[in-house]
Amino acid sequence: MDREQQKRLAAQRAAGYVEKGSVVGVGTGSTVAYFIDELGKMRDEIDCAVSSSERSSELLRERGIRVVDLNSVGTLPLYVDGADECDGHKRLIKGGGAALTREKIIAAASERFVCMIDPAKRVDVLGKFPLPVEVIPMARSHVAREIVKRGGQPVWRDGTVTDNGNWILDVHNLSIVDPVALEREYNQIVGVVCVGLFAARPADIVLIGDQLMA
């Protein structure tokens, strides 16, 4: 089975976690696009969605799903999103599509985070996928120097502007032994808006294709 089929299967299974009449938190990316297809089929059964990106909002509206602001709903029962890497503790690297900050906010505001991946993204140690870090544009060089001091190799994702008007540094050459500590350490660098490590708040449920990760 190819990766796209695995993503679609994960999205179909994730749709089973959506409760009738609820507000659904929706992530960003190619796997989420399959999930939005599933949500479209259920649009009369759900209330509305909170979206993590302009891209996902557009897809949701195209399928007739109302998109509301997180501030108007408070705590969400469910957030569904993809990831770039996932370890055995359901800790993730996210942000390959530059949506990490809004994704992390919605994940933090959700009771249950269901993450959909294909088998190639399941790793023992996070860090082979370059770690995205969203930065305030004027702080780009400063943050990059601080990351180098900490052993990382930051590369500016030139040309990418996030939905928040910020820039992305992708940090290469990491083998993340303690993801919670690294998330905390990078969060403390002045000028960092968000680190694409979801370790302090990992996923609750990981679907690898249609299989539940133990």
Ligand SMILES: O=C[C@H](O)[C@H](O)[C@H](O)COP(=O)(O)O
């Ligand atoms: O910023 C993007 C998100 O974190 C995505 O969830 C992540 O990059 C995975 O995307 P995809 O499902 O396209 O592989």
